[in-house]
Amino acid sequence: MMLVNGVPQTLISASDRGLAYGDGLFETIAVVDGVARHWERHLNRLESGAKRLGIAAPSPAAWNQDLSLALGTKPPRRGVLKLTLTRGSGGRGYAPPEDVPPSRIVGLFPWPEWPSERYVSGINVMLCQTRLAQNPALAGIKHLNRLEQVLAASEVARQQADDGLMFALDDRLIESTRANVFLVFGQRLLTPRINDCGVAGVMREVLLDCLPEAGFDLEESTIDVTDLTRCDEVFLTNSLIGLWPVRQILGLKPRLMRPAPVTGRIRELLAARRLLP
Amino acid sequence: MMLVNGVPQTLISASDRGLAYGDGLFETIAVVDGVARHWERHLNRLESGAKRLGIAAPSPAAWNQDLSLALGTKPPRRGVLKLTLTRGSGGRGYAPPEDVPPSRIVGLFPWPEWPSERYVSGINVMLCQTRLAQNPALAGIKHLNRLEQVLAASEVARQQADDGLMFALDDRLIESTRANVFLVFGQRLLTPRINDCGVAGVMREVLLDCLPEAGFDLEESTIDVTDLTRCDEVFLTNSLIGLWPVRQILGLKPRLMRPAPVTGRIRELLAARRLLP
Numbered sequence: 328m329m330l331v332n333g334v335p336q337t338l339i340s341a342s343d344r345g346l347a348y349g350d351g352l353f354e355t356i357a358v359v360d361g362v363a364r365h366w367e368r369h370l371n372r373l374e375s376g377a378k379r380l381g382i383a384a385p386s387p388a389a390w391n392q393d394l395s396l397a398l399g400t401k402p403p404r405r406g407v408l409k410l411t412l413t414r415g416s417g418g419r420g421y422a423p424p425e426d427v428p429p430s431r432i433v434g435l436f437p438w439p440e441w442p443s444e445r446y447v448s449g450i451n452v453m454l455c456q457t458r459l460a461q462n463p464a465l466a467g468i469k470h471l472n473r474l475e476q477v478l479a480a481s482e483v484a485r486q487q488a489d490d491g492l493m494f495a496l497d498d499r500l501i502e503s504t505r506a507n508v509f510l511v512f513g514q515r516l517l518t519p520r521i522n523d524c525g526v527a528g529v530m531r532e533v534l535l536d537c538l539p540e541a542g543f544d545l546e547e548s549t550i551d552v553t554d555l556t557r558c559d560e561v562f563l564t565n566s567l568i569g570l571w572p573v574r575q576i577l578g579l580k581p582r583l584m585r586p587a588p589v590t591g592r593i594r595e596l597l598a599a600r601r602l603l604p
Numbered sequence: 605m606m607l608v609n610g611v612p613q614t615l616i617s618a619s620d621r622g623l624a625y626g627d628g629l630f631e632t633i634a635v636v637d638g639v640a641r642h643w644e645r646h647l648n649r650l651e652s653g654a655k656r657l658g659i660a661a662p663s664p665a666a667w668n669q670d671l672s673l674a675l676g677t678k679p680p681r682r683g684v685l686k687l688t689l690t691r692g693s694g695g696r697g698y699a700p701p702e703d704v705p706p707s708r709i710v711g712l713f714p715w716p717e718w719p720s721e722r723y724v725s726g727i728n729v730m731l732c733q734t735r736l737a738q739n740p741a742l743a744g745i746k747h748l749n750r751l752e753q754v755l756a757a758s759e760v761a762r763q764q765a766d767d768g769l770m771f772a773l774d775d776r777l778i779e780s781t782r783a784n785v786f787l788v789f790g791q792r793l794l795t796p797r798i799n800d801c802g803v804a805g806v807m808r809e810v811l812l813d814c815l816p817e818a819g820f821d822l823e824e825s826t827i828d829v830t831d832l833t834r835c836d837e838v839f840l841t842n843s844l845i846g847l848w849p850v851r852q853i854l855g856l857k858p859r860l861m862r863p864a865p866v867t868g869r870i871r872e873l874l875a876a877r878r879l880l881p
Contacts, residue, residue, distance in 0.1 A: 338616065339617075339618045340615060348750035348753070349626025458741065460737030460738055461737055472625075474625065474748075474749045479698070
């Protein structure tokens with residue numbers, strides 16, 4: 328099921344600037360029992376990304392209508408909703424054209440049935456060679472310029488790891504190819520700052536909002552590879568996986584606790600509040 | 605006139621990875637009297653970009669057929685041919701799917717009729733605030749992740765300049781929003797190294813090949829903003845504009861010579877060898 332500007336359609340203009348320049352944004356949203364989880368947060372991030380890029384953001388009403396059409400009267404028990412917003416078609420060269428309506432592309436896809444042990448025992452991650460370039464102008468937003476993630480995900484596929492951790496060009500740990508990362512030191516939690524590269528994930532934002540008020544000590548910080556060898560637990564978050572513990576970091580000798588007690592408590596807290604997909 | 609995988613068509617799949625992630629490459633080629641200028645160099649750059657990104661490059665035969673179909677039996681006297689190559693459709697997430705054919709998108713567009721004074725008296729350029737992020741993995745190739753150029757071109761449009769110079773995050777001059785840049789100091793020419801960001805333009809490559817053997821002293825170098833205030837001439841090159849002198853750099857007090865004798869000699873040399881569009 329795909330909608331282009333609200334109309335069922337699987338094709339878009341070959342002149343769309345999303346294709347030409349990656350000139351747009353996207354959101355990947357878990358749908359559970361007919362509900363798009365964290366819908367408001369996703370729309371907010373999309374709107375703030377549009378503002379950063381100078382793209383006219385469609386109204387929430389337009390997205391609501393797309394949501395309603397895409398899910399229909401008999402939504403699947405679980406699904407993945409993807410919203411893409413581009414600057415629209417045309418313009419001579421890079422300069423954004425004036426008075427061109429943006430393109431809204433909405434698709435509903437099957438839920439990826441990940442093995443249940445990923446949620447329980449955790450995953451194997453590798454350290455990717457592909458680095459994240461630093462540019463504050465593009466940091467945080469979920470734009471369509473994702474070649475670094477594509478190259479890093481190729482590394483992960485070659486190594487048959489479950490995911491890969493990515494570092495900025497200056498060696499700071501930033502995120503995984505598709506998730507944000509949290510490190511646990513005793514009772515203290517750290518997550519990389521997303522100020523000059525990386526995506527500020529919606530699930531990361533949920534944790535930053537909820538954990539401190541639930542009594543957890545969580546801080547955004549500068550983190551490097553040696554922190555990965557010293558911490559007690561590592562976990563990844565995104566809107567689809569929710570929260571996955573990291574079991575092993577290939578090529579490092581971390582001393583990760585098994586089971587991971589703090590990760591477990593956080594999972595329970597998020598599940599009790601119905602914040603996980 | 606547009607072709608998608610060799611078939612006249614103006615639409616592409618909304619699942620194309622070119623749209624989803626900017627997962628692809630492009631070339632913009634000047635067509636003059638039915639001839640695609642520097643066709644071989646453009647195909648070579650596309651192929652080496654595809655190799656870098658791990659995209660299966662179509663055969664030159666496929667591109668030749670597209671060229672023939674796009675230009676037809678009565679090609680315009682001048683036109684712009686754009687080749688886009690993406691990794692194709694699909695794949696779950698960032699990881700490149702296996703056994704998916706790449707997409708070839710070819711379009712022929714009207715020649716942009718720039719005012720003739722741009723070629724003769726030169727252009728006004730500004731210094732863009734938008735920086736280029738550094739990532740050796742993506743440097744040099746003409747990939748579809750072009751948000752930095754889009755943001756910089758918006759600055760240029762707002763200032764009503766003709767183009768804008770772009771700097772890496774570490775303050776080195778790299779290129780303009782859509783062209784490579786050359787600085788003249790006496791009889792000596794410098795152009796920025798393209799090793800960790802920027803596009804290695806086809807016209808830049810032509811100059812790097814031709815000028816030294818014609819007796820010019822040309823070197824790739826590290827260049828910063830103070831060099832712009834000290835040099836005698838600045839010019840820009842790309843496949844469509846050919847070569848434009850810079851008349852003025854907004855916000856700087858350069859001492860640019862008018863007319864620019866070295867730039868003029870280079871233009872004459874390139875024109876005599878039929879290397880300009």
